[in-house]
Amino acid sequence: MFPYMNKLLxxxxxxxxxxxxxxxxxDFDACKVDQYKKxxxxxxxxNTCNAIGFILEGVLSLKKSLPSGESFNFGFLKEGDSFGExxxxxxxxxxxxxxxxxxxxxxxxxxxxxxxxxxNASPHFSxxxxxxxxxxxxxxxxxxxxxxxKSVKSRLILYLSEQTKTANRLSFKLAHKKTxxxxxxxxxRPSVSRELSQMQxxxxxxxxxxxxxxLKPEIFY
Numbered sequence: 001m002f003p004y005m006n007k008l009l010x011x012x013x014x015x016x017x018x019x020x021x022x023x024x025x026x027d028f029d030a031c032k033v034d035q036y037k038k039x040x041x042x043x044x045x046x047n048t049c050n051a052i053g054f055i056l057e058g059v060l061s062l063k064k065s066l067p068s069g070e071s072f073n074f075g076f077l078k079e080g081d082s083f084g085e086x087x088x089x090x091x092x093x094x095x096x097x098x099x100x101x102x103x104x105x106x107x108x109x110x111x112x113x114x115x116x117x118x119x120n121a122s123p124h125f126s127x128x129x130x131x132x133x134x135x136x137x138x139x140x141x142x143x144x145x146x147x148x149x150k151s152v153k154s155r156l157i158l159y160l161s162e163q164t165k166t167a168n169r170l171s172f173k174l175a176h177k178k179t180x181x182x183x184x185x186x187x188x189r190p191s192v193s194r195e196l197s198q199m200q201x202x203x204x205x206x207x208x209x210x211x212x213x214x215l216k217p218e219i220f221y
Contacts, residue, residue, distance in 0.1 A: 001019060001023065002022070002023070002026075002028045004033070004056045004106070004108060005019045005022065005023075006019075007056045007057070007079065007080070008022065008054060008056070008108065009022070010079075010080050011054055011080050011081070011082055012080075012082070012128065012131075012132050012135075013052075013054075013082060013085070013125070013128050013129060013132055014125075014128070015128055016124055016128070017124070017125075025117075025118055025121060025122060025125075026110065026114055026118070027114060030111060030113070030114055031051075031108060031109060031110050031111065031114065032051075032108070032109045033056075033106065033107070033108050033109075034106070034107050034109065035104070035105070035106050035107075036058075036101045036104065036105045036106075036107070037101065037104060038101055038102070038103050038104055039100065039101060039102075040100065040101045040105075041098060041099075041100050042060075042099050042100070042101060042105070042107075043083075043095050043097070043098060043099035044095070044098055045063075045064070045065055045095055045096065045097055045098040046094045046095060047094065047095050048093060048094055048095075049084045049087040049093045049094065049095050050093065050111060050112055051084060051109040051110055051111045051112060052082055052083070052084040052085055052088075052109070052110050052112070052115055053082060053083050053084055053107045053108070053109050054082045054107065054108040054109075054110065055077055055078065055079050055080065055081050055082065055083075055105065055106075055107055056079065056106040056107065056108055057079055057104070057105060057106040058078075058079065058101060058102070058103045058104055058105030058106060059076055059077070059078045059079075059101070059102040059103050059105070060076065060077040060078075060081075060083075060099050060100065060101055060102060060105060061073055061075075061076055061077075061099070061100045061101075061102050061183075062074040062075050062076070062077065062083075062097040062098075062099055063097060063098045063099075063100065064096065064097050064098075065098070071098070072147075072183065072186045073180070073183030073184055074097055074143060075139075075143065075184065076102065076176070076180070076184075077099075083099065085129065085132060085133060085136070086133060086136065088112055088115060088116070093112075142158075142162065145158065146158045146159065146185060147185075147186055152185075152187050152191045152192070152194075152195045153195050153198075153199070155185040155186070155187065156181075156185065156192065156195050156196065156199065157219060157220055158185075159181060159184065159185055160205070160212065160214065160220055161220040163175060163212070164214055164217075164220060170213060170214040170217060171211065171212070171213040171214075172211070172212060173210050173211050173212075174210050174211070174212055178192050178193060178196075203215055203216070204216050204219055
């Protein structure tokens with residue numbers, strides 16, 4: 001049996017499958033498992049994509065280059081996430097981001113040929129795939145909406161709104177460090193610290209170390 005089967009079964013694309021199902025559907029000999037050290041550039045933006053990468057362990061950072069020569073962090077991927085799905089049938093199957101490891105990482109690469117066989121053989125996998133792509137498009141739409149906000153405060157409100165929805169409560173622990181938040185919303189770390197402090201002074205939020213309580217939910221949407 002594939003040694004990382006239990007981790008693979010926890011990914012969104014294989015939700016509802018059993019180990020026996022995947023052993024029958026996937027030729028694991030045609031797949032590849034790679035291990036990377038922390039702070040390794042594993043995918044360069046515009047490189048050709050020919051497989052879906054499933055993160056079995058660790059955390060990745062997605063970065064997009066800007067015309068100015070700068071880059072911003074488009075998000076993070078963790079164990080159970082994957083990347084490359086949207087490029088399967090794209091006219092140009094080139095990565096839109098550079099991908100860097102935040103920790104030691106193990107990734108399973110399943111070639112597009114194997115993915116196409118799965119789509120043809122399993123209606124359940126096809127439904128998972130369509131749902132995944134739809135959710136990823138929503139995520140990108142929210143990111144674009146966030147970056148369209150002009151002020152640091154507006155971007156933080158959107159970020160905290162998403163955190164509130166994810167936690168499904170008004171009190172939650174921040175999922176990211178301030179440096180990571182700054183990268184995610186495209187500002188500097190000092191700007192994040194200043195604005196969070198100001199939001200607390202304005203009694204919009206309550207900060208207790210890494211814990212946030214939303215005091216005025218009507219402000220957060």
